[in-house]
Amino acid sequence: MLAPEHIHPSLWRATQLARSATRGVATGYAALSAQLPGGGWPAGALIELLLPHAGIGEIRLLQPALAQLDRDHPIALVQPPHMPHVACWQGWRLNPSQLLWVAPERPMDALWAAEQILKHGSCGALLCWLPRVRVESLRRLHLAAQAAETLCFVMRPATAAQQASPAPLRLALSPAPGGLSVQILKRRGPAVAQPLLLVFESSDHASVDRHPSTQPALRRDAPSLVS
Template identity: 40%
Template sequence: MQATSHQAQLEALLRHPSLWRGRGAAVPAGWPTGFEPLDAALPGGGWPRRGLIEVVAPGPGHGELTLFAPLLRQLLEPQVDRCAAFVAPPFELFAPAWRAMGLPLTKLLVVRAPEPLWALEQGLLSGVCATVFGWVDAGTSLVALRRLSLAAEQGAALGVLVRPPRAALEPTAALLRVAVARTARGLGIELLKGRGLAPCRLELELP
């Protein structure tokens, strides 16, 4: 009898007009990542098609660019009249390595700018860049990150922000936050935050 009473109270509460009930929205289909285990773990079955992704890495050269090579091949196909921009990378992009990954060098743009956040925003807004990679310090304001997110939406572009580990403790405007690190077998991925995401860890074998 008591259980029935509690159930009736719950049903009455759920019918109350002042109660707001959230409804989960479907996540749009994403870009295939090129790694089946990662596709299976990501909402939408891949990387978001526009907006921001944050990649937390312990330092340069931990696979943060190799991870996105399959996506870049899709975005930079010959029939697609868009490019990929890299704003203020902390290293020189090695042309033979990019060529070996099947990427057209004529569609890769390196930007060295005194104001990297401004350059990132302009690249995302331009409509010319399918994706823009940027190396963004911890402590960057949430307002600045939201500007980048809005620019990516308006420019139908995907922004990939590579950030240091301490940035993982800060608020984000990104649709997805992941952590990467090289391992003995390939690349370790930790899915940290994202709409509809079940946080988990994966190890990907690199070609």
């Protein structure tokens, strides 16, 4: 019998992980990578991380993948809820000079900026915080991501788990001792019944600075500067 992926690359059996044409970006966590098509984070696709609140360790989860990116390619942070803490990024062996902090005045500007970043294709990764977003806007982001090789992560509230989404990969994150509990809500493959427990190397989970202090300057751009 002809395998589904031989008919079309976007087809797969419901009982097995889809085969990816390209190798995913290693997550740094063997248990998680084993559950993802392509063995890692898919580039050129919308990835949703659903959080009870910001700062639970979502950047720590992404740190191993971000550390693999070409240092000539910026890491765009669009509408983060707090000022990125440079010292934390340095402690996670990430180069703060790669950070491109986009602080739009209006939510609609965040979507526009994210879409332009993906279309431009110059960033290695896009991290975008969207507290409220329509499915039509997510579809536009996913289409833009498919035309690029950028890692595209969208952080949304945990309550969005019940809403429809075009993202091929959706993970619900919650705090756990020493790391995160990760429930795979959606992937190209069979359902995952049990959450994964991912343990960080250290207990420092801070991804943003809730109390801004003296720190090296970040590159901060308005959406109009992203083209």
